[in-house]
Amino acid sequence: MFDLRQFAAIAPDFYQKLHWHEQLESTNDEAHRLAEDGVEHATIVLAEHQTKGRGRRGAEWMSGSGDGLLFSVVLRPQLEQRYYGRIALAAGLGIALVLIDEFSIPARVKWPNDILISSKKCCGILVEASNDCVVLGVGLNVLNAPRGDEFIAINDVASGPVSREKILALVLAAIMGEVDRCAENFALQLNRIEAISYLSGKKITFLSGEQQHQGSVVGIGEDGSLLVRTNGRLRQFAQASDIQL
Ligand code: BTN
Numbered sequence: 001m002f003d004l005r006q007f008a009a010i011a012p013d014f015y016q017k018l019h020w021h022e023q024l025e026s027t028n029d030e031a032h033r034l035a036e037d038g039v040e041h042a043t044i045v046l047a048e049h050q051t052k053g054r055g056r057r058g059a060e061w062m063s064g065s066g067d068g069l070l071f072s073v074v075l076r077p078q079l080e081q082r083y084y085g086r087i088a089l090a091a092g093l094g095i096a097l098v099l100i101d102e103f104s105i106p107a108r109v110k111w112p113n114d115i116l117i118s119s120k121k122c123c124g125i126l127v128e129a130s131n132d133c134v135v136l137g138v139g140l141n142v143l144n145a146p147r148g149d150e151f152i153a154i155n156d157v158a159s160g161p162v163s164r165e166k167i168l169a170l171v172l173a174a175i176m177g178e179v180d181r182c183a184e185n186f187a188l189q190l191n192r193i194e195a196i197s198y199l200s201g202k203k204i205t206f207l208s209g210e211q212q213h214q215g216s217v218v219g220i221g222e223d224g225s226l227l228v229r230t231n232g233r234l235r236q237f238a239q240a241s242d243i244q245l
Contacts, residue, residue, distance in 0.1 A: 001066065002048055003165050011169035018044045023065075025052040028128060028137040031072035035133045041076040042176060046168070053139065055124050056113060057241060067144040068153070069168050072137040073175065079183040084134060085224025085238060086189075088113040088125045090182035091136055093193050094174030095123055100196070102170060103158050108198035111217075111226050112240075116198050120145075120152035136175070142167060190220055199243070204228070206243040213237075 001022075008015040017040070024030050024047040031045045047070050053061035063070055077087065092109040099107035099117070108116045115123035122145070126137040142164050145151035155162045181189055194200055199217040206213055215230030225238040 002046065006163075007165040007168060010166060011172065014042075014044060014169065014172050017042055018046060021045070021047045023047060023049045023051065026050055026054055026137075027070055027072040028054065028126060028135050031074050031135040031137070032128070032130055035074045035130065035135065039074055041074065043074040044071055044172065045074075046071040054126065055139070056126060061124060061126075061139045062146040063139055063141065064144060064146070067146075068142045069138065069140040069164055069171070071168070072135050073172070075134040075136055075179060076132065077134055077179065077183060081129065083183075083186070083223050084127065084129055085112070086182040086186055087134060087136060087179060087224075088127045089193055089220065089224050090178040090186075090189060091125055091127075091138065091175045092123075093189065093196070094176075094178035095125075095138070095140065095171050096196055097192075098167070098170045098174050099154065103154065103160075103162075105154065105157050108196050109193055110198040110243075111220060112224070114198075115140075117152050117154075117157055119198075121150055122152050122154060136179070138171070138175075140167070140171065186222055190222075194219060199226070202245055204243050204245055206237075206240040208237050208240050213240075 027045040027047050049065035050070050055061045096107040096109050096115050099105040110116050113125040114121050123140045128135045141153035143155045145153040203216050213230050215228040218227040218229050221236050225236045
């Protein structure tokens with residue numbers, strides 16, 4: 001079970017804003033509900049287990065009870081709505097840098113919302129906007145990953161002991177810092193994202209709407225969209241799914 005006393009000792013400021021639940025349908029749903037009640041920026045909802053955890057495009061997010069960190073943060077960002085695409089990337093950068101800097105794990109950010117280790121998914125990020133706020137949901141595989149070759153947990157590759165309490169404290173600090181920065185100087189942040197971007201320079205096929213596209217990834221735009229050269233033409237995609245190399 002997540003040790004709330006330990007977390008309070010290492011991250012007292014975040015603990016003050018933490019709503020912990022043993023079980024929820026989805027931390028994102030609970031965060032939306034709290035946001036409607038008017039909770040402050042950086043309110044956090046953490047659950048040990050979700051019965052209806054969701055990912056992008058209606059996908060299910062699976063995680064065994066206590067295996068990972070399942071949390072959502074209510075954000076009231078100082079950012080125009082057209083730049084909300086930056087938020088998942090900024091959060092992804094923060095989380096990936098914690099894995100790189102604290103655990104020497106070569107994590108990569110995969111546009112738009114995944115963090116990969118050895119090409120396997122260790123973390124998914126779900127950003128949902130409603131009225132004047134944004135809910136940032138994070139599913140991070142810490143102790144065990146869900147079954148399936150495509151997933152990995154930090155514990156599978158870390159060389160030392162892994163503490164969910166410590167990781168939550170570190171990733172929350174990193175996320176909040178990077179999300180603030182994405183409103184101020186996204187160009188600088190983009191350079192840091194590009195340096196650990198999984199897709200940079202790669203040839204990909206993907207779906208945008210119903211249509212399949214093929215092209216080379218050139219970079220990320222100032223609104224967080226993916227820049228792809230397809231048939232000699234540079235195009236911007238705010239949404240893409242089923243990205244394959
Ligand atoms: C994705 O990879 O498609 C995003 C997955 C996001 C999962 C997290 S788990 C905590 C939060 N609550 C949810 O219902 N979803 C997000």
